[in-house]
C-alpha cells in the first residue's frame with residue numbers, strides 16, 4: 197500500500213511540482229479552496245473562514261505538506277494582510293484541530309515558511325537560529341511556523357521550510373524578465389548590487405521528499421542555494437543567453453514605491469541566508485547555479 201500525502205493548495209505552483217515528483221511512489225491528495233477542482237476522490241474542499249475541511253482528505257493520511265497561502269505579492273491592504281495570515285496560520289491550526297478531533301496522527305507535517313522571518317530590512321547572512329525581524333511579515337512567518345509546530349504535540353515530525361525566492365522557468369518573475377530582455381531591455385529593480393537568495397522549485401520538491409523519507413530532517417531550514425546573485429548579475433545572465441545587446445535600465449526605488457507601495461520592501465530586501473544546515477544533512481542541489489536552467 198502506498199503512503200498517503202495530503203498537500204494544501206491544489207492550484208499552487210510548488211504543490212504541482214511536488215505532486216509530479218511524488219505521485220509514482222505515494223498517493224497524493226489535495227485540499228483546495230476552489231470548488232471547481234473538487235472531485236472528492238483526491239481533491240477535497242476546505243474553507244478556512246468557516247472552519248471546514250472535508251475530513252475524507254485526512255483519513256489514513258501519513259504526511260501533510262502545507263503549501264497554501266494567499267500570495268504575499270498581492271496588495272498589502274488591511275483586508276489582504278488578514279487573508280495572508282488566515283490562509284497560512286488559521287489553515288494550519290484548522291488541520292491540526294481536525295487531526296486531533298479525528299485521532300489522525302501523520303508522521304510528518306512539512307510547512308512552507310519564508311526567509312521573511314528575518315525581517316525585510318535584514319542585513320548580512322542569516323542562520324536558522326537568528327532572531328526574527330520586527331516587521332509584520334516577520335510576525336506572520338513566526339505565527340505560521342508556530343502553528344506548524346503544534347503538530348509536535350501529537351508526535352508528528354515537523355519541518356518548517358524558510359523558502360527564499362522560488363525560481364523556475366515557468367515562474368512569472370523570470371518569464372517577464374526574459375521577455376523584457378528579449379525585447380532589448382533588462383530591468384534592474386532597486387540597487388544593482390542588491391543580493392537576492394533563490395532556490396529552484398525542483399530542489400524544494402526534492403527537499404520535501406527527503407524530509408518525508410529521512411528522519412534527520414526536523415525543525416527549521418533555510419531553503420536557498422549558496423550562489424546568491426545580485427540584480428546586475430541576474431540581468432547579465434539573461435542578456436548573455438537571450439540578447440547580449442539589451443539595454444539595462446534601473447527602476448529607482450522611489451518609482452517602485454509609487455507603483456507597489458509598501459510591497460516594494462519585499463522586492464528590495466538585501467540579505468542572504470546560510471544553508472549550512474542543509475549541507476550538514478548532505479542535501480544535494482540539482483540547480484546550484486542560476487545559468488543552469490534559464
Ligand SMILES: NC(=O)c1ccc[n+]([C@@H]2O[C@H](COP(=O)([O-])OP(=O)(O)OC[C@H]3O[C@@H](n4cnc5c(N)ncnc54)[C@H](OP(=O)(O)O)[C@@H]3O)[C@@H](O)[C@H]2O)c1
Pocket residue numbers: 204205206207208209210211227228229230244262263264265266267268279282283287308309310311358359360361362363
Ligand atoms: N514563491 C516564492 O518565492 C515563495 C517564497 C517563500 C515562501 N513561499 C511560500 O511557499 C508556498 C508555496 O508557494 P507557491 O509559489 O507555490 O504558491 P502559489 O502558487 O501562490 O500557491 C498557493 C496556493 O494557496 C492556495 N490559496 C490561495 N489563497 C488562499 C486562501 N485565501 N486560502 C487558502 N488557500 C489559498 C491556492 O490553492 P487553491 O486555489 O487550490 O486553494 C494557491 O494555489 C506558499 O505558502 C508561499 O507563501 C513562496
